[in-house]
Amino acid sequence: MTGTVRPDLAEFVRGLPKAELHLHLEGTLEPELKFRLAERNGIRLPERTVDEVRQTYRFHDLTSFLQVYYPAMEVLQQPRDFHDLAFEYLTRAHADGIRHVEMFFDPQAHTGRGVPFQSVISGYRSAIVQARRELGISAELIMCFLRDHSAEYAMATLMEALPYRDWIIGVGLDSDERGNPPRKFAAVFARARREGFLLTMHCDIDQPDSKEHIRQALEEIGVDRLDHGTNIVEDERLVELVRAKGIGLTCCPVSNSFVTAHMKSDEIVGLLDRDLLVTLNSDDPAYFGAYAADNYLALREQAGLAVDQLVRLARNSFRASWLTPARLDGYLREIDAYVAGG
Ligand code: ADE
Ligand code: ZN
Numbered sequence: 640m641t642g643t644v645r646p647d648l649a650e651f652v653r654g655l656p657k658a659e660l661h662l663h664l665e666g667t668l669e670p671e672l673k674f675r676l677a678e679r680n681g682i683r684l685p686e687r688t689v690d691e692v693r694q695t696y697r698f699h700d701l702t703s704f705l706q707v708y709y710p711a712m713e714v715l716q717q718p719r720d721f722h723d724l725a726f727e728y729l730t731r732a733h734a735d736g737i738r739h740v741e742m743f744f745d746p747q748a749h750t751g752r753g754v755p756f757q758s759v760i761s762g763y764r765s766a767i768v769q770a771r772r773e774l775g776i777s778a779e780l781i782m783c784f785l786r787d788h789s790a791e792y793a794m795a796t797l798m799e800a801l802p803y804r805d806w807i808i809g810v811g812l813d814s815d816e817r818g819n820p821p822r823k824f825a826a827v828f829a830r831a832r833r834e835g836f837l838l839t840m841h842c843d844i845d846q847p848d849s850k851e852h853i854r855q856a857l858e859e860i861g862v863d864r865l866d867h868g869t870n871i872v873e874d875e876r877l878v879e880l881v882r883a884k885g886i887g888l889t890c891c892p893v894s895n896s897f898v899t900a901h902m903k904s905d906e907i908v909g910l911l912d913r914d915l916l917v918t919l920n921s922d923d924p925a926y927f928g929a930y931a932a933d934n935y936l937a938l939r940e941q942a943g944l945a946v947d948q949l950v951r952l953a954r955n956s957f958r959a960s961w962l963t964p965a966r967l968d969g970y971l972r973e974i975d976a977y978v979a980g981g
Contacts, residue, residue, distance in 0.1 A: 648936075648939070648946075649932075649936055651946070651949075652736070652932050652935045652936055652939075652949060653734075653735055653736050653932045654736055654977065655736050655932075655935075655949070655950065655953045655974065655977060655978075656736060656738045656953065656957075656970055656973045656974050656977060657735075657736050657737050657738065657931060657932070657935075657953045657956050658737065658738060658739040658740065658741070658918075658956040658957045658959075658960045658962075658970070659732060659737050659739075659740040659741070659742075659920050659921065659931050659956070660740075660741050660864070660887065660889045660918055660920055660956060660959060660960060661743075661866050661867075661889035661890075661891055661918075661920035661921075661922055662728070662732075662740060662741075662742050662743065662920060662921055662922065662924070662931075663742075663743045663744075663745070663783075663813070663922065663923050664721075664724060664725055664728065664742050664743065664744045664763065665708070665712055665715075665724075665744065665745055665748060665923075666708065666922060666923025666924065666925060666926055667724060667725075667727070667728035667731075667923070667924055667925050668711055668712070668714075668715075668724060668925050669727070669925045670686075670689040670692035670693060670925075671689060672723065672724065672727060673692065673711060673714050674689070675723075676714035676715065676716075676720050676723070677714045679717075679720070680714060680716045680717070680720070682713060682714055684714075695707055696926055698897045698898060698926075699898075700898055700899070701815065701816070701843055701846075701898045702815055702817075704897065704898055704923075704926065705814060705815060707926070708923065708926065709748055712748050712749065712752075713752065715749060715754070715759075716754060716758075717758060717762070718757075718758045718759075718761045718762035718765070719762060720762065721758065721759050721761075721762025721763050721766070722762040722763070722765050722766045722769075723762075723766075724762075724766075725742070725762070725763045725766035725767065725770075725778075726766040726769060726770060728742075728924075729766060729767070729770035729774065729776055729778060730770070730774065731924075731930055732776060732930070732931065733770070733774045733775075733776045735930050735931050735932045736931075736932060737776060737931055738776060738777065738970055738973070739776070739777045739778070739957070739960060739962060739966075739970065740776070740777070740778045740779070741778075741779045741780075741781055741808060741809070741960060741961060742763075742778060742779070742780055742781065743781050743782075743783045743811055743813065744759065744760075744763060744780055744781070744782060744783065745783050745785060745813065745814075746759050746760070746782060746796055746799075746800070747784065747785045747788060747792065747793075747796055748785065750796070750799075751788075756796075756799045756800070760780075760800075760803050760806060760807075763780060764780075764803075764806050767779075767780070777966075779807075779808040779809075779961065780806060780807050780808065781807070781808060781809045781810065781811045781839065782796075782797075782800055782807050782809075782810050782811070782836075783810070783811040783812060783813040783814075783841075784796060784797075784810065784811070784812050784813075784824060784827065785813065785814040786812050786813065786814050786815065786816060786819035786823070786824065786841075787814045787815040787819055788814075790823055790824050790826065790827055793824055793827045794826065794827050794830065797810070797827055797830060797831055797834075801834065804834065804835065804836075807836065808836070808837060808961055809836050809837035809838060809839055809863070809961065810827075810828070810831045810836045810837075810838060810839075811838075811839045811840055811841065811866065812824060812828075812839075812840040812841055813841045813866075816841065816842075816843045816846045816852065817846065817847055818847075820848065820851070820852050820855055821840055821842075821852055821855040821856045821859065821860050822855050822859055822860075824860075825859060825860060828840075828860045828861075828862075832861070837863045837864075837961050838860065838861065838862045838863050838864075839862055839863060839864040839865065839866055839889075840856045840860065840862050840865065840866060841866040841867060842856055842865055842866065842867055842868045842870065843867050843898070844867050844869060844870065844895050844898060844899050844903060845870065845899050846870075849870035849873075850870055850871075850873055850874050850877065853865065853868055853870060853871055853877055854877065856868075857877070857880050857881070857884065857886070858880075862886070863886070863961075864886060864887045864888075864889065864959060865881070865886055865887070865888050865889070866889045867888070867889065867890065867891065867895075868881070868886075868888045868889075868890075869888065869890060869895075869903050869906045869907060869910065871888075871910075872906045872909060872910065878910075878913070878915070881915060881916075882913075882914075882915055885916065886916065887916040887917075887918055887955070887958070887959025887960075888910065888915060888916060888917050888918065888959075889918050889920050889959070890903070890907045890917055890918060890919055890920065891919070891920050891921060891922035891927075891934065892904060892907060892919065892934050892937055892938045892941070893921070893922075893927045893928070893929035893933065893934050893937050894921070894922035894923060894927050896927075897926075897927050902937065902938065902941050904938055904941040904942040905942070907919075907938065907942075908938070908942045908944065908948070911948060911951065911952065911955075912948075916955050916958060916959045917952065917955055918952065918955050918956045918959050919931070919934045919935055919938060919952050919956070920934065920956075921933070921934055935949055935952060935953075950974065950978055953974055954971060954974055957970045957971060957974075958971075
């Protein structure tokens with residue numbers, strides 16, 4: 640993935656303190672762990688080798704990706720499976736210079752096949768606590784609703800999550816966007832807001848109604864952040880709205896190159912250069928073959944980013960996070976010290 644990037648630059652980017660704000664825990668399932676969990680749970684997989692699993696990763700759009708993504712989750716059954724998934728990701732993220740991560744999880748992808756909500760969240764939570772203690776990485780959970788299911792099912796999931804309110808920082812919306820606008824979930828997000836959750840939402844790349852969905856997310860739902868959302872470049876009013884509200888955009892360049900024909904580097908860098916709160920993230924790194932630092936390096940290679948732009952992206956990753964002002968300040972000072980060589 641790092642191709643022609645100089646080794647010293649790759650090392651600089653990996654060491655640069657960063658936050659990750661767009662990461663699906665279920666999208667970190669590497670084939671090796673998939674085999675281990677299948678064995679643990681007595682599941683026979685159709686593929687025999689890691690290579691055979693990777694050969695099934697042929698995506699040309701979001702729908703074809705999701706068709707591979709959901710069935711793979713059948714190996715996740717017990718709390719310790721969810722723990723191992725999250726802990727392996729947090730270990731990799733830590734090695735990649737990630738200091739803080741706000742991670743999506745999809746409870747309905749598990750409760751819908753009979754796995755209790757409690758198994759999912761207790762496994763993820765114990766990994767977060769262990770990673771904080773052993774690695775010093777900080778992590779929060781964002782619970783996503785599956786937008787291709789009903790609003791009633793989303794509301795029931797929100798109710799199921801309330802006893803775990805303190806373990807979940809915010810709610811999001813993911814899965815297949817076609818025909819599933821933000822407005823469909825207005826009541827769910829309004830209730831989540833009243834319960835004290837922060838709000839974010841996928842506005843995926845080049846969807847049939849991308850601009851209208853972004854408008855609804857901003858004006859009708861009142862999100863605190865937008866996942867992807869780069870189609871705002873097609874409408875100056877949306878750009879100004881995002882700027883005026885100080886909304887962070889969680890962009891995922893390598894993921895973009897799998898679900899569309901492009902990384903969308905011109906759009907991402909154009910928005911960064913206009914001083915919008917653009918961040919870089921990995922989305923589903925096990926499937927797209929690129930963790931957080933790889934995304935910085937891939938965009939750098941494609942768009943010829945300068946070092947100060949890479950540093951600005953790292954600063955933005957904390958500025959767009961849901962950290963307290965004091966912790967944000969601490970991480971920004973860490974970046975300053977790192978860049979100064981201290
Ligand atoms: N679920 C996992 N990754 C996703 C993405 N990029 N968009 C929508 N839903 C997802
Ligand atoms: Zn995503």
